[in-house]
Amino acid sequence: MNQAVDPQHLDKQLHKLFGEDTYSEGPLAASGAGRRFVGLDMCRRLNPKQVTFLLDALSQFRIISIAGQDLTTFSLAHFERFANHWGVPVPHPNNFLRGGKPAQADGDSDGPFELISFEKRRISAVNLTFPDQLQCLSHQSPTVLVVSNFSGKITGEQDSNRPVQVSRGGSWHTDIEYEPLPIYVSMFLVHQSPVSRNALGGNWVGVPDSANPYLEGSSDELMQRRMRLPLNGETAFADTAAAFAALPLSEQPALEQIQLRRRLNQPDEGWLAPLVRTNPRSGIKSFHSPIWASRPRVRPPVEVDGMSESESRAFLDQLEEHVLQEQFRYDHLHQPGDITLWDNYMTLHNSPPTKVNIDSVDDARLLYRLSCKGEPALSLPRNDTPGWLKTHIVGGYATPAEIINIDGEM
Ligand SMILES: [Fe+2]
Known part of the structure; x- marks a missing residue:
């Protein structure tokens, strides 16, 4: 067994770096992906050896969960500081304006960058839904995306008497x-995960009967695989490293040569990006976004370099059908206090059906998401140049020093 994935070796390292009370569990997925680490306190500043351990773990397991942070002490500032080790946290389009317009209003991404304060963000409505029971952790950072299923009742867009829906x-x-x-x-x-299980089969929700989000024309088999989603608020993952490794060795080299033309908007020339990536730490190969149109009606479909539009679609639909097979799938159940990370080059993911118009906190799902670009950093602050930040990070955002030095240590 590869030493890096040998559980005994892994736990020995864990004890040495994070203390004797720590342990790990996994694999979480049948494909071998996923590992949960228990007993690690992320309020503490990480040293370079600890960061290296976690980076190596993600490069091997594709998805890792650092369980059980105490949300009375672990703040979103701690979370953003932690994220800085993985790359530069990226401002989310819900949290800023470009040229006075919501950043996701259309394809253009220029115009002056202006942060929206938390109080003015649509998501601040979550604090009015269960005022005595559940409040968002306080933050102003543009990098924090609040994911919740209960922001509607006081916005006026949903009638508070409307029944709970899925x-x-x-x-x-x-x-x-x-x-x-x-x-x-x-x-x-994870701040809150739904605990009620009153749908058919003892699940949180039943299978939704609303329309699917996909473009017409995919095979029935692919549609079935796409639509088979978890029913307890789990995030659905597919392991694109295991899916690549499962293909015959004779087919892999040709796939590694394939380039996809991606573009932000339909008229753009776009750029070529490899379909298969090799993880620089573990050497594991995986498909990166092997999907023809992963944002239907929002972003243009991709083209396989050297193929026509219809050939591109046929090829990528077949690949997506392969990747979404049961043996590469994993539904990650969220538990309060968990930090769960995934490598986007090595996985696909999807959001589950959720209850909306909820009136019980037992149905509340509240998560905070951060996403990172660029190279990892073993120690903080990071040393990205202003030029690099300006090119790759919207608004040239970098986490402020007061967040990096939140506990006053240097
Ligand atoms: Fe996502």
């Missing part, structure tokens, strides 16, 4: 694959 899940994707430097790592901090 929304459909999203479409399979990786985060921000449509920019020349894609998102490398994304992570959730």
Whole structure:
């Protein structure tokens, strides 16, 4: 067995670096992906050896969960500081304006960059839904995406008397694959996960009957695989490293040569990006976003270099059908206090169906997401140049020093 994935060796390292009370569990997925680490306190500043351990773990396991952070002490500032080790946290389009317009209003991404304060963000409505029971952790950072299923009742867009409904899940994707430097790592901090299980089969929700988000024309088999989503608020993952490794050795070299033309908007010339990536730490090969149209009607479909539009679609639909097979799938159940990270080059993911118009906190799902670009950093602060930040990070954002030095240590 590879020493890096030998559980005994892994736990020995864990004890040495994080203390005797720590342990790990896994694999979480049948494909071999996923590892949970227990007993690690991320309020503490990480040293370079600890960071190296965690980077290596993600490069091997594709998804890792650092369980059980105490949310009375672990803040979103701690979370953003932690994220800085994985790359530069990227401002989310919900949290800023470009040229006075919501950043996701259309394809253009120029115009002056202006932060929206938390109080003015749509998501601040979550604090009014269960005022005595559940409040967002305080923050102003533009990098924190609040993911919740209960921001509607006081916005006036949803009638507070409307019955609880089940929304459909999203479409399979990786985060921000449509920019020349894609998102490398994304992570959730879990604040609240639904605990009620009153749907058919003892699940949180039943299978939604609403329309699917995909473009017409995919095979029935692919549609079935896409639509089979978890029913307890789990994030759905597909392991694109295991999916690549499962293909015959004779087919792999040709796939490694394939380039995809990605573009932000339909008229753009776009750029070429490899379909298969090799993880620089573990050497594991994986498909990066092997999907023809992962953001239907929002971003243009990709083209396989050297193929026509219809050939591109046929090829990528077949690949997506392969990757979404049961043996490469993993539904990650969220538990409060967990930090769960995934490598976007080595996985696909999808959001599950959720209850909306909820009136019980037992149905609340509240997560915070950060996403990072660029190279990892063993120690902080990072030393990205202003030029690099300006080119790759919207608004040239870098985490402020007061967050990096949150505990006053240097
Ligand atoms: Fe996503």
